[in-house]
Amino acid sequence: MAKARTVSFVGHSGSGKTALAGALLAKAGVKGEIAFDQSPEEKRRGYSIDLSIGACEWKGTKLNLLVTPGLGEFVEEIYKAVDASDLVVLVANAEKPVEVVTEQAWEIRARLGKPALVFVNMLDKPNVDPDKALSELRDALGGKLWPLQLPIRDGEAFLGLYDLLTARPVACQGKAEVPDQVKSRAEELRGELLEEVATFDDALVEKVLADEPLAPEEIARALRTGVAEGGIVPVLWGSAQTGQGLEELLEALLALSPEPSGEDKTKLRVFTLAIDPYLGKLAYVRVLGGKVAEGDSLVNLRSGEKVQVRDVYAFTGTKLAKSGAAELGEVVALGKLDGIALGDTLAASGDQEPLPEIPFPKPVFSRAIVPKSQADDEKMSMVLRDLVATKATLDFQRDPVTKEAILSGMGDVQLDVLAERLRTRYQVEVEFRVPKIPYRETIRKTAQAQYRHKKQTGGRGQFGEVHLRIEPLPRGAGFEFADETKGGVIPGQFIPGVEKGVREAMQEGILAGYPVVDVKAAVFYGQYHPVDSSELSFKIAARECFKLAAQQAEPTLLEPIMALSVTTPEAFTGDIISDLNSRRGRILGMESQGGKTVIKAEVPLAEVMSYALDLKSLTQGRATFQMEFVRYDYVPAQIQEKVVAQAKAEKDAG
Numbered sequence: 001m002a003k004a005r006t007v008s009f010v011g012h013s014g015s016g017k018t019a020l021a022g023a024l025l026a027k028a029g030v031k032g033e034i035a036f037d038q039s040p041e042e043k044r045r046g047y048s049i050d051l052s053i054g055a056c057e058w059k060g061t062k063l064n065l066l067v068t069p070g071l072g073e074f075v076e077e078i079y080k081a082v083d084a085s086d087l088v089v090l091v092a093n094a095e096k097p098v099e100v101v102t103e104q105a106w107e108i109r110a111r112l113g114k115p116a117l118v119f120v121n122m123l124d125k126p127n128v129d130p131d132k133a134l135s136e137l138r139d140a141l142g143g144k145l146w147p148l149q150l151p152i153r154d155g156e157a158f159l160g161l162y163d164l165l166t167a168r169p170v171a172c173q174g175k176a177e178v179p180d181q182v183k184s185r186a187e188e189l190r191g192e193l194l195e196e197v198a199t200f201d202d203a204l205v206e207k208v209l210a211d212e213p214l215a216p217e218e219i220a221r222a223l224r225t226g227v228a229e230g231g232i233v234p235v236l237w238g239s240a241q242t243g244q245g246l247e248e249l250l251e252a253l254l255a256l257s258p259e260p261s262g263e264d265k266t267k268l269r270v271f272t273l274a275i276d277p278y279l280g281k282l283a284y285v286r287v288l289g290g291k292v293a294e295g296d297s298l299v300n301l302r303s304g305e306k307v308q309v310r311d312v313y314a315f316t317g318t319k320l321a322k323s324g325a326a327e328l329g330e331v332v333a334l335g336k337l338d339g340i341a342l343g344d345t346l347a348a349s350g351d352q353e354p355l356p357e358i359p360f361p362k363p364v365f366s367r368a369i370v371p372k373s374q375a376d377d378e379k380m381s382m383v384l385r386d387l388v389a390t391k392a393t394l395d396f397q398r399d400p401v402t403k404e405a406i407l408s409g410m411g412d413v414q415l416d417v418l419a420e421r422l423r424t425r426y427q428v429e430v431e432f433r434v435p436k437i438p439y440r441e442t443i444r445k446t447a448q449a450q451y452r453h454k455k456q457t458g459g460r461g462q463f464g465e466v467h468l469r470i471e472p473l474p475r476g477a478g479f480e481f482a483d484e485t486k487g488g489v490i491p492g493q494f495i496p497g498v499e500k501g502v503r504e505a506m507q508e509g510i511l512a513g514y515p516v517v518d519v520k521a522a523v524f525y526g527q528y529h530p531v532d533s534s535e536l537s538f539k540i541a542a543r544e545c546f547k548l549a550a551q552q553a554e555p556t557l558l559e560p561i562m563a564l565s566v567t568t569p570e571a572f573t574g575d576i577i578s579d580l581n582s583r584r585g586r587i588l589g590m591e592s593q594g595g596k597t598v599i600k601a602e603v604p605l606a607e608v609m610s611y612a613l614d615l616k617s618l619t620q621g622r623a624t625f626q627m628e629f630v631r632y633d634y635v636p637a638q639i640q641e642k643v644v645a646q647a648k649a650e651k652d653a654g
Contacts, residue, residue: 003061003259003260003327003328003329004061004062004063004064004260004327004328004329004330004331005061005062005063005064005086005087005253005254005257005259005260005329006063006064006066006084006085006086006087006257006286006329006331007063007064007065007066007085007086007087007088007089007253007257008065008066008067008068008078008081008082008084008085008087008088008089009021009065009066009067009068009081009089009091010068010078010081010082010088010089010090010091010101010105010108010109011070011090011091011092011093011101011102011105012070012092012093012099012100012101012102012105013047013048013069013070013071013101014070014093015070015091015092015093015099015102015121015122016091016093016121016122016240016241017048017067017068017070017091018036018037018048018052018067019240019241020091020119020121020240020246021036021052021054021065021067022034022036022054022240023240023243023246024056024063024065024246024249024250025054025055025056025065025317025318027243027246027247027250028056028057028058028063028250029056029057030054030056030316030317031317032317032319033317033318034054034317034318035318036048036052036054036067036318037049037052038052038318039421040424040425041417041420041421041424044420045417047069047070047071048067048068048069048070048074048077049069049074049417050069050074050077050274051066051067051068051069051077051080051081051272052066052067052318053065053066053067053284053315053318053331054067054315054317054318055314055315055316055317055331056317058250058253058254059254061254062329062330063250063253063254064315064330064331066080066081066084066085066331067081068080068081068105070101071101071413072100072101072104072410072411072616072621072624073409073410073411073413073414074410074414075101075104075108075361075393075410076360076361076391076392076393076410077272078101078104078105078108079108079112079358079359079360079392080271080272080342080358081271082105082108082109082112082114083112083269083271083358084269084271084272084286084331085114086114086115086257086258086259086260086329087114087115087116087117087227087253087256087257087258088105088109088114088115088116088117089116089117089118089119089249089253090102090105090106090109090116090117090118090119090141091118091119091121092118092119092120092121092133092137093121093122094120094121094122094123094125094128094130094133094237095122095125095127095128097120097133097136097137098136098137098139098140098141100620100621100622102140102141103140103141103622104624106140106141107594111359112359113230115227115228115229115230115256115258116227116233117227117233117234117235117236117252117256118137118141118145118233118234118235118236119235119236119237119238119245119249120133120134120137120235120236120237120238121238121239121240122239122240122241123151123153123158123237123238123239123244123245124158124239124241124242124244126156127156128153128158130150130151130153130237134147134235137235141233142233144230144231144232144233145233145234145235146193146196146232146233146234146235147164147189147193147234147235147236147237148163148164148165148193148234148235148236148252149161149162149163149164149170149235149236149237149245149248150162150164150182150185150186150189151237152169152172152178152179152182158239158242158244159172159173160172160173160244161237161238161244161245161248162178162182162183162186163248164186164189164190164193165190165193165216165219165223166216167186167187167190170245170247170248171238171244171245171246171247171248172244173242173244194208194214194219195208196226196232197219197222197223197226197232198214198222199226199231200222200223200225200226200229200231200232201218201221201222201225203218204218204219204222220255223255223256224255224256224258227256228258234252234256236248236249236252259329260288260328260329261328262287262288262289262290262328263289263290263352264289264290265289265290265347265348265349265352266287266289266290266291266292266296266298266346266347266348267287267288267289267290267345267346267347267348267352268285268286268287268288268292268298268345268346268347269285269286269288269343269344269345269346269355270283270284270285270340270341270342270343270344270345270346271284271285271286271342271343271358272284272342272390273340273341273342273389273390274333274390275386275387275390276320277425279311279313279320279333279335280335280336281335281336281337281386282313282333282334282335283333283334283337283340283344284331284332284333284334285331285332285333285334285346286329286330286331287326287327287328287329287330287331287332288328288355289328289347290328290348291325291326291327291328292309292312292325292326292332292334293309293312293324293325293326294309294310294311294312294324294325295308295309296308296309296348297309298346298347298348299346299347299348299349299350299352300339300340300344300345300346301344301345301346301347301350301352301353301354302341302344302345302354303339303344304350305339307337307338307339307340307346309334309337310334310335310336310337311334311335311336312324312325312326312332312333312334312335313332313333313334313335314326314330314332314333315331315332320333341389342358342389342390342391342392343355343357343358343360343392358392360392360393361393361410361624361626362393362626362628363393363394363395363408363409363410364408364410364411364611364612364625364626364627365408365409365410365411365412365414365415365610365611365612365613366406366407366408366435366609367406367407367408367412367415367432367433367434367435368402368404368405368406368407368432368433368434368435368436369384369396369405369406369407369419369430369431369432370405370430370431370432370433371428371429371430372429372430372431373429376428376429376430379426379427379428380405380422380428380430381396381405383422383426383428384396384407384418384422387418387421387422388407391409393409393410393414394407394408394409394414394418395407395408395409396408399435399436399438400438401438401439401440401514401515402435402436402437402438404435404436406435407432410612411612411613411616412612412613415432419431419432434609434610435609437559437560437605437606437609437643438514438560439512439514439557439558439559439560439635439643440514440515440516440517440557440558440559440632441509441510441511441512441514441515441516441517441555441556441557441558442472442516442517442518442519442555442556442558443470443471443472443510443516443519443550443553443554443555443556444472444553444554444555444556445471445472445553445554446469446470446471446472446553447469447470447549447550447552447553448467448468448469448470448524448549449467449468449545449546449548449549449552450465450466450467450468450525450545450548451465451466451541451542451544451545451548452464452465452527452541453465453537453538453540453541453544454532455537456532460531460532461529461531461532462532462533462534462536462537462540463527463528463529463532463533463537464494464497464526464527464528464533464534464537464538464539464540464541464542465526465527465528465541466490466498466501466523466526466538466541466542466545467523467524467525467526467545468502468521468522468523468524468542468545468546468549469521469522469524469549470519470520470521470522470546470549470550470553471519471520471522471553472518472519472520472553473518473519473520474518475518475558475631475632475633476518476631476632477518478517478518479503479506479517479518479519479520479521480519480520480521481499481502481520481521481522482520482521482522482523483495483498483522483523484522484523484524485523485524485525485526489525489526489527489528490523490526490527490528490538491528491533493535494528494533494534494535494537494538495523495538496535497534497535497536497537497538497539497542498523498526498538498539498541498542499521499542500535500539500542501538501539501540501541501542501543501544501545501546502521502542502543502546504539504543505542505543505544505546505547505550506519506546510547510550510551510555511555511556511557511640511644511647512557512643512644512646512647512648513647513651514557516550516555517558517632521546523542526538526541556634556635556640557634557635557640557643557644558632558633558634558635559604559605559606559632559633559634559635560604560605560629560631560632561602561603561604561605561629561630561631561632561633562602562603562604562605562608562627562628562629562630563600563601563602563627563628563629563630564580564585564599564600564601564602564603564608564611564625564626564627565598565599565600565625565626565627566580566598566599566601566615566623566624566625567593567596567597567598567623567624567625568596568597568598568599568619568622568623568624569596569597569619569622569623570596570597572618572619572622572623573590573597573599575618575619576599576615576618576619576623577599579614579618580599580601580603583603583604583607583608584603584604584607584636585601585602585603585607586601586602586603587599587600587601588600588601588602602630603627604633605629606639608627611625611627612625
């Protein structure tokens with residue numbers, strides 16, 4: 001068998017990717033049920049959520065088909081599929097060829113440097129204008145798109161295609177007559193196409209200039225080169241519903257996919273992870289060098305740890321079955337692997353070069369996740385950590401300040417899907433809430449205080465007197481403690497108790513119960529009792545002394561500030577800037593990037609807790625953003641008053 005090829009199908013929801021991939025498997029002779037969207041969540045919702053995989057044979061070559069979701073919140077699946085592919089197929093709806101994820105998927109493909117072709121699907125729909133569809137695709141994706149076929153239509157009916165390279169009708173239902181205007185137009189387009197293809201072979205350029213005929217194998221070779229170099233993006237047409245154009249697409253996948261080539265030594269990329277209800281944790285890999293078989297010992301080039309290959313599963317249709325081994329170019333699932341992370345490179349030896357990391361976007365939408373019962377609480381964290389480990393755009397952690405369990409993703413739909421999986425697969429019921437802001441507290445000026453702790457209860461008492469000076473430190477400096485006492489006014493064995501007391505008070509907060517940061521505390525005087533003093537006595541005295549000093553040091557709240565990078569079509573730039581200004585944002589700059597505008601800004605976290613949803617609404621989903629924490633900064637007085645009042649009310653109520 002020839003080396004396997006891997007092809008990814010990307011595009012907006014509703015373009016028919018899943019139906020097309022299923023129809024291709026059936027066309028290639030796969031028997032039985034073909035089901036790409038297999039999870040209960042996908043079946044219930046009626047759209048793809050995870051990357052799906054299927055495989056078939058076509059003319060002696062194994063074809064792996066990777067099908068991606070078409071909703072923007074599941075964009076990481078596009079990164080996974082494109083990374084693992086030899087060729088990317090952008091599937092477009094003929095009635096509405098350019099939509100949000102059409103453009104997103106195309107940008108991801110370009111970023112990862114993969115060759116592509118476009119398949120315009122649903123040509124059987126009545127309101128289709130092929131010329132308009134091609135024009136819109138060229139405007140949105142660039143002018144390198146070249147149709148290899150010309151659709152033949154009679155009014156609203158799709159009759160078939162006219163192949164520009166072979167100059168004959170194909171994919172026709174019955175004996176379709178090719179109208180003279182189609183032949184004339186095809187001849188014109190064929191000439192333009194051959195001139196373009198010839199630019200990738202110097203010998204063909206001379207033939208074209210001399211008006212000499214080009215052999216089919218010469219055209220195919222030059223076209224293959226043009227596609228591999230990204231200089232040509234072929235456009236094919238058809239309908240997954242009627243089956244027209246599918247055979248031609250299968251032929252194109254073989255003819256235009258770069259043949260896998262790799263080093264002799266075994267090398268695998270873990271491009272996606274999953275938890276199978278029957279097989280457990282699976283690592284899906286693409287064989288990029290050598291081969292892999294059960295019993296092999298490999299090295300994880302990220303961790304340096306050895307990995308024992310146990311179970312190797314391959315796809316027939318959309319079903320997994322034990323295969324035992326896999327050759328160069330194949331896509332298989334490996335079971336029972338430990339210590340494997342998304343994107344890892346597995347190799348025969350540790351001296352091989354790992355592949356670059358897949359540039360996944362980071363989570364941008366967070367919610368506090370709350371179990372509905374004690375039983376749910378016990379299972380939730382364990383199950384969530386397993387599920388989150390399979391996704392690059394999901395994150396789960398417990399906030400050290402608010403103590404809330406925080407689940408982060410790309411939007412509300414993705415989090416809702418995860419909650420549904422917790423319920424249906426693991427019987428864990430959860431609900432989401434807007435997270436509390438992890439404020440901090442600090443001081444603005446230097447102050448000092450003293451406090452004597454004295455307690456006599458019969459027998460040995462408690463005594464400790466502490467004099468503290470506290471002063472503000474620069475943002476991010478944390479905490480400093482200094483012992484400035486002289487003459488043994490506080491014996492050395494009690495000084496650690498003073499520091500512990502200060503730290504305790506800082507954790508309790510001054511204004512609203514949030515941790516105090518960026519403060520230096522110095523103990524400069526005190527008194528002790530030879531019998532009643534202890535480390536505990538000085539800890540209590542220091543804690544109360546810090547509170548007194550802090551009240552005089554102009555205590556204030558700090559809030560997290562986030563750096564935002566918003567990528568948007570130019571038409572929405574003004575609205576986005578206006579919206580960011582209304583969120584107390586500070587615009588840092590703008591720049592053009594690939595026909596879009598990138599807006600850099602800093603905004604308080606409190607103002608962007610739902611920004612993923614708001615930006616989608618503001619731009620019809622056409623803008624994307626990333627954000628990360630940069631620093632803490634002072635909270636404006638009027639907002640501080642509200643936060644402090646709310647904290648007091650919650651404390652009184654609780």
